[in-house]
Each structure stands twice: as C-alpha cells, then as structure tokens.
Amino acid sequence: MPELPEVEVSRLGISPHLQGQQLTKVVARQRQLRWWVPDEVLQQQQQPILAVRRRAKYLLLDLPGGSIILHLGMSGHLKVVPADLAPGKHDHLDLLFANGTALRLNDTRRFGAVLWQAQGEQHPLLAQLGPEPLTADFTAETLIQACQRRGSAIKLVLMDNHVVVGVGNIYANEALFKAGINPQQPARDVSADKLALLCTIVKETLTAAIVQGGTTLRDFSQVDGKPGYFKQELLVYGRGGQPCVNCDTALSEVRLGQRSTVFCPLCQPLLQKN
DNA sequence: CTAGCAACCTGAACGC
DNA sequence: TGCGTTCAGGTTGCTA
Known part of the structure; x- marks a missing residue:
C-alpha cells in the first residue's frame, strides 16, 4: 500500500x-x-x-x-x-x-x-535518511548535487532514500512523466533545469496525493474505512501499453531496479549525452 | 564508494 | 478445477 x-x-x-x-x-x-x-x-x-x-x-x-x-x-x-x-x-x-x-x-x-x-x-x-520531500530541506540544489556523479538511472536516484525519502515507485513514475524526463536517463546527464523542475513536481505530486486522501490500491483503505481516490489521477503507473495522455503514443514499460517503470517514449525521450 | 539483485511474505491474476 | 508462474506499493543487506 x-x-x-x-x-x-x-x-x-x-x-x-x-x-x-x-x-x-x-x-x-x-x-x-x-x-x-x-x-x-x-x-x-x-x-x-x-x-x-x-x-x-x-x-x-x-x-x-x-x-x-x-x-x-x-x-x-x-x-x-x-x-x-x-x-x-x-x-x-x-x-x-x-x-x-x-x-x-x-x-x-x-x-x-x-x-x-x-x-x-x-x-x-x-x-541515514535523506531530506523530507515536503520540507525546505529538499531543494533543487540538493537534488542536483546528488545527481552530479551518478551514472545510474534518474529513477533509481530519485527513489534512493539517501537523496530524498518517501518517493516510491508510483510517484517516481508519475513525477518523471510530468517532468518529461526518461526514467532510464543516467542521473548525471539530466540538466539542472530539469532536476529543479523535478524537485518542484515531486513536492506538488505528493502534496496533491495527500490532499486527495492517498492512492487507493488493492489493499489500502483509509483509517475510517473510506477509500482514497487518487488512483484515478495516475497518468502512467499501471498504464503500460495504453495511450499517453499528452500524445496518444503507447506507453512503454521496462524494469528498473526490479520495479515496473512506465513512460512515454515521445514525451520522455532518452537523450544522448553531449 | 557505486551498482545489481536476492531476500523477506502472502495473495491475486493469469496461462495452460 | 487445479497447478505453476509472475507480479505487487518497500527496504535491507549481500555480492561484485
């Protein structure tokens, strides 16, 4: 859950x-x-x-x-x-x-x-935990610094609890889609501008999910028994093969760090390092 | 240090 | 109907 x-x-x-x-x-x-x-x-x-x-x-x-x-x-x-x-x-x-x-x-x-x-x-x-995503401890600067020397995929860095805590598989997929970043992109090759955007989007996405009462997945219900309803808002997670909400291209699905990873090959292009 | 991945455990969904 | 396989929201702690 x-x-x-x-x-x-x-x-x-x-x-x-x-x-x-x-x-x-x-x-x-x-x-x-x-x-x-x-x-x-x-x-x-x-x-x-x-x-x-x-x-x-x-x-x-x-x-x-x-x-x-x-x-x-x-x-x-x-x-x-x-x-x-x-x-x-x-x-x-x-x-x-x-x-x-x-x-x-x-x-x-x-x-x-x-x-x-x-x-x-x-x-x-x-x-050993990194900064809380919803506080001022997590900034564009901390994310940029964490990505500087990392050759591993940006999604794995975003999910690394030493970098920032609390970003799990669903929201990593969602945030990268909204930021237009390919999950497989080596972290060091993502531009500072994109990382700053990603930082903001992570905060916005998590905040929105909390406001809406959490994602309803198969075994989650709120403490008082009312189900959350954020699942309806998911743009890529669980939608592999279905059309991208932006461009209708079929969403790709790959495994990264043994976790299912969904993205739009058009909206989240894999960039070659210059 | 980084990186990759097996492991912990149960149950649902799917293919044959 | 049953059996085997794969997958699931997280995280630690091995191994290379």
Missing part, C-alpha cells in the same frame, strides 16, 4: 484518535514482521501518547520514555477499532487504549515493522 502520501494520510487519520490517549497495553499476535518486534514495545503500558509523527514512511508514536516506530511495508495498514473486536487474519498487533479502542496493525506480507526508539536516541534505520 503505502507510499509517503498513504503513510501521511494514515497519520492524519489515526492522530486525532490517539492524541492524549492513555496506552494501556500492547498485544502482539505475530511478532515476526520484517524484524522481530522488540520486548520494549510489548512492555509499554499506562503511558500517554504525546504525539504521532512521521519521518519518511515511518510513523512514530511518542511516549514519555521513547517512541514506537511503525512501518507499513508493502501491504500494511492501520485501523482504529473497538478493542473487543475479534482480530482477523494478519491483524498482527494491537495498541490498546484506556477509552476502549485499539490501534490495529494488519500486514499481509509482513514487510512492515514495529520497532522501539528510546527517548533521546535515534534508531539506526532513521539515522
């Missing part, structure tokens, strides 16, 4: 339900996720939720003694449910609250994670 917009939509969805709530207990039915759920998470009880934050695609639930880190992987989603609602298949973890509700994590493929970060420390997974 989640690219950054979906994670942010989840954060916005659960935050009002968790803010100021008292966490009474953590129940794990399946601790083997991407990593084994650490004891510290299960030991949390009688702690107030101070804040619900997001860093890259990680959600952080701040408690007085540290933070519970949630990652949704490919198939994870969160719901706020009555605590006594019977858990279904792949409902791996519940955070129980004093008001009788529970935050329930469901993750079919178990690529997600539940981790612990002690107060005042930084989890190693968060330490």
